[in-house]
Amino acid sequence: MTQTLLNDRDISFQLYEVLDTEALLRRPRYLEHSRETFDATLETARKVAERYFADHNQKGDAQEPTFDGERVHLIPETQAAWDAFAEGGFLAAHHDFEDGGMQLPEVVLRSCMAYFNAANVATTGYPFLSIGAANLIKSFASDALKARFLPPMLAGHFSGTMALTEPGQGSALADIKTAAEPDGEGRYRLRGHKMFISGGDHELTENIVHLVLAKLPDAPPGAKGISLFIVPKILVNEDGSLGERNDVALAGLLHKMGFRNTTSTVLNFGENGGAIGYLVGEPHRGLQYMFQMMNEARIGVALTAACLGYQGYRYSLDYAQQRPQGRLPSSKDPASPQVPIVAHADVRRMLLAQKAYVEGALSLCLYASSLYEDQHSAEDEATRRRAGELLDLLTPIVKSWPSRYCLQANDLAIQVLGGSGYIREYPVEQYYRDNRLNPIHEGTEGIHGLDLLGRKVMRDPAAYRLFREEVKATLGDASRHPATQDFIGPLGDALQRLDAVTESLRGQVAADPDRGLANATLYLDLFGRLVVAWIWLRQGLKAAQGLDRDDLAEADRDFYRGKLQATRYYLDWELPQINPQAELLLQGNRTCFDMHDAWF
Template identity: 75%
Template sequence: MTERLLNERDIAFQLYEVLDTEALLQRERYQDHSLEVFAATLDTGRRIAQKYFANHNREGDAHEPTFDGKKVQLIPQTQDAWDAFAEAGFLAAHHDFEDGGMQLPEVILRASMAYFNAANIATTGYPFLSIGAANLIRSFASEALQARFLPPMLEGRFSGTMALTEPGQGSALGDIRTRATPADEGHYLVRGHKMFISGGDHELTENIVHLVLAKIDGAPAGVRGISLFVVPKFLVNDDGSTGARNDVALAGLLHKMGYRNTTSTVLNFGEKDGAIGYLVGEPHKGLQYMFQMMNEARIGVALGAAALGYQGFQYSLDYARQRPQGRLPSNKDPLSKQAFIIEHADVRRMLLAQKSYAEGALSMCLYASALFEDQRTAETPEARRRAAGLLDLLTPIVKSWPSKYCLQANELAIQVLGGSGYIREYPVEQYYRDNRLNPIHEGTEAIHGLDLLGRKVSLNRMAAYDDFKTDVRESLALAARYSETAPFIAPLESALHTLDEVTDSLQCRMGDQIDQGLANATLYLDLFGRIVATWIWLRQAQKAAEGLTRPGISEADAAFYRGKLQAARYYLDWELPQTGPQAELLRQGNSVCFDMQDSWF
């Protein structure tokens, strides 16, 4: 079977045909780079992922971390993977040259990360979280904290985590109980408990930098009283060396169905005198700061879901091409040669669905990464503002749609393999188990539905929502150029009109009864997501149709482009129409679920 992590042709298509990543070289920040640098970065990521991450994906799943009461034990290949990742410079890849980074565009870093996710999503969890923690410290911490913690994090000597969730408090962060008391020395003493902290303890690095949400004594109630603290596992001396153990204790490891080689921990802060923590930024603004890392992680989780969906698709595609079984209904000769299962129409249906989900998700995530880049380095303030607004609006969808539908892709991969799909000798059952965590990681669908409908759509008088529709309609105006994309025009224009009607109806209902108005927010999220995904496929279809017109095109490229067009048409014909009954339920304000009573269950 295939040992490919992703399809390199598709990565190039997404970066340089769907997205104009080459244009980034015209921006001042990237003028020292070239396409050759981008290609070398991607190739290095692919090779390291294949050599040091993929080699222990199954072993890490079979032999998950253990805790002997003193130290956490990981399989040794995990250390090799961390070291290779750090030595190649990926922890600092997007940081400035003067800070030891490679000053690479965000979209190149995230495309590289897709390879690591595809190779071993559990081991990739350690650098993934560390990159986000370092970004947050760079954005909001004082110069003194940056000087103390950033260099060793970018070098790979320190790793990082985000410590939000508490026992009994998942997404309801306003009710957290972890407390921080000012100390005379200028730091704080942090006391509380955190759980589900990925990467919360291990021996991969000299130190672990926990970013902890807590409330300073006397803080306002709710989310307005949350502050953010750097709480290291070990204190750091003035000369940068690792000092005494901080009052941070591992209470135990949690054992999840997937991501098994990522330690999932329960941490106790302040069992003795209190864990020394350093305030990040201003008091009571911690959740505002943490949203940077949370939103970055949401796109990263989606990219991981896309990579797992992609892995399952590629494996089941290769399997279908090699597995003979049965004969076509038109063949009545029982002595004839069996057909490979890819010749059966229903198997092609399952493979085409997987292709539409996995390749659509990858494209969606890289588009979001391009928006992240544009909000920072686009040429004009207006372009940066517009990109930031679109990213804010679409992040709930970018997180949720790949997490939901690439899990479905993995389910279909299992189905393609039949009985072999659910035995551990084949990898697709692990892809499914790993991916099943992603609809919960960084917020459930319900949380993101509430965020999208209850807040993001209406922000700034719906400016980002209007910008999104403008971009879709610009794509529709171009769709008439090609016979392959013209069929998108009427259905997608109709879907936009339906989205407007549903959005207006729900906002009116929320004005009268907000609980009932938001009761079906998850359905609204899915409807909106299907429209975004259709547009993402239209963008790919337009570039594929354009590619087919190039003179001297190779047979391989022609097949690649035709595959894109067929997957786009599948999504248009099979997936977008499902928004019809969804919209009808939302227009009605259907209250069946809302009206259900506890005692009736």
């Protein structure tokens, strides 16, 4: 097999043709950068990922972490990978120069993370969470807490986690039981239990900084009563030196079907007097703060799903091009040579579906990262505000669509390999198991459907209008190029269908929220199909414009033709599936809602 992590040509296409990342170089924050520095950073990420992450992807799956009652044991390659990631500067890459960072744009950092995810999602989980935890501390903690915890986190001496879920409460964070009480010394004592905490215990770093949601004694009920605390595994003195072990205990490791080399833990806080914690920001605003890390993680989970799907696609493509089997239906001579299975139409169908899913998902994730970048570094307030509103609206789709459809891509990769697909001697079965976690990580489809329809669309119709304007603008651009004019009608009609469904659901939810939101997951899927059709039209248009150049190498022509064909596939095969979905939603179909518990 000649398969590599990702298609470098596609990364370049997304960054410099679809997103015009070079335009960022005109912003004051990035004046010292160039396309060459961006490319050099991406090349470094690829090399580190290939050398230190890809080498133990299957080993980490087969030899998952163990706990002997005192310490967690990981395969030694995990430590080497963490050290290489930290030494490469990726933990601090997007931070300011004066803080030891590279001032790297968010979209370039996430492109670097794509290589690490493609190489080994489980080991990448440790730095992924640590980057998010450091970002949250930087945004909301006091200067004193930043000074104590940020430098060692950015240098790779400390790692970070997010500790939200409890044994009795999954996504219903308003009902968490973990309690925090002031200790009279400006600190707090936490008591409670958290579970499914990824990276919750290990010895990769000198310390682990847990970001913990808990409730103060005077907390109002519900989500408005949640506060956020920094709770280190080992206490940190004011001078930065390490103190004694905090009252945080590992109760045990959980054993997952995928992501096995990322420890999944049950943590007990305060079994011996209370775990010492430090309040982040103001009391009772913890969930609001944590949403920064949660939304960042949602885009990160989507990128993980895209990269796992991408790996399966590239492996199954390489296999199909090399594996001879059978003959075309038109061949009647049993003595004739067998053809590679890619010659069979149904195999091409499965490969084209994978291409549409994974390259669409990657483009969607990088687009979301570009919105995050614009929200924070665009030079005018209107652009920053517009990017923030679009990102807020689209985040449920960005998280959910790749998690669902790149898992389907992994399923198709197994099918392409046939019997070889489901044995562990080939990697595609692991890609599927790893990816199966992502439709649950950072919120299920059901939760994001409720968020999209019940919160984003119902409460902020202006953001929906902004999205429509973006789609209309792309349709206008595509109408002026002969190679993309055929795509205008299908996407334009689909947008009208979405408008009608959205308007109908607004009325349904206003009249009866329980029934009106009962089919929110279906709406999420319909909306997501249209968003990705638009993402594909953006790619198709850039490919068509690329083909207009006279100086193209044949490999570039094939690349662009492949993008146009995948655009056509998505608009012909995937987008029309919104029509029966729209009918169910317009009817306010009650079949699932009216099912009684006793009837199951």
